[in-house]
Amino acid sequence: MTQTTAGGPQHVAIIMDGNGRWATSRGRPRLFGHHAGARRVKEIVTACPDLGVKYLTIFAFSTENWKRTQTEVSGLMTLFRRFIVRETRGLVNEGVRVRFIGDRVQLDKKLVKLMDELEAVTEGNDRVHLTVALNYGGRDEVARATRRLAQDVASGNLEPDDINEETLPKYLDTCVLPDPDLVIRTSGEARISNFLLWQSAYAEYEFIDTLWPDFSRDIFGHIVGKFSGRNRRFGGASV
Ligand code: FPP
Secondary structure (H helix, E strand, O other): OOEEOOOOOOEEEEEOOOHHHHHHOOOOOHHHHHHHHHHHHHHHHHHHHHHOOOEEEEEEEEOOHHHOOHHHHHHHHHHHHHHHHHHHHHHHHOOEEEEEEOOOOOOOHHHHHHHHHHHHHOOOOOOEEEEEEEEEOHHHHHHHHHHHHHHHHHOOOOOHHHOOOOOHHHHOOOOOOOOOOEEEEOOOOOOOOOOOOOOOOOOEEEEOOOOHHHOOHHHHHHHHHHHHOOEEOOOOOOO
16 A cells, blocks of 8 residues: 655654753753643644644653652642643644543542543544643554453453454553554653554654744644655655
């Protein structure tokens, strides 16, 4: 399959890295950087419709992030709760449909309730689809999917011969989303850190030095524009 993405990426995924360094370089606590990062989330979500980006998926908290200090983890959880409460009205008005991916079992019940409510209240929206990865890890997602798949086989609802590249993704957290066309990581690190492992098989990657709190609508627009000229071959030959 050969495809020139003249229309730009439909689905952009972002690893928002560098909040801690941004704060430390200013002599401030790491949470100060996360708060600045949250403001950028809002800016980038609202930029999507003009850029033709229909799906935006952001990595907010990984299954590995629990290893951070208790102060940082609980500060981040409070930030997520407050972000939902504060931004719900704006997200609804902007036509944003919000979904969360990741394992909710370890999350605080109050936070999960707010996540469920935000998903429900934005369910009818279709202008932008924002997916927030919270307590998400790609390997964990594949393991959880495999567990459900095995349960379906055990109960006779699925034949082992029917497990293939089409059926397996139906068990992933992202089952209703298209695969990302473009994955951006900020802060100069060139790693994918367990983000959307299955889904990014054919994604383009963009690693930029900018720290997440300095990321802007203009930088986002520039990267999206650059992607539009790329020729994606999905393993086929160029024409
Ligand atoms: C990575 O920077 C950032 C995170 C682990 C958290 C991402 C969270 C936000 C941007 C806050 C708001 C999000 C939402 C959805 C409201 P880092 O701390 O690893 O930076 P460092 O590598 O410089 O330490």
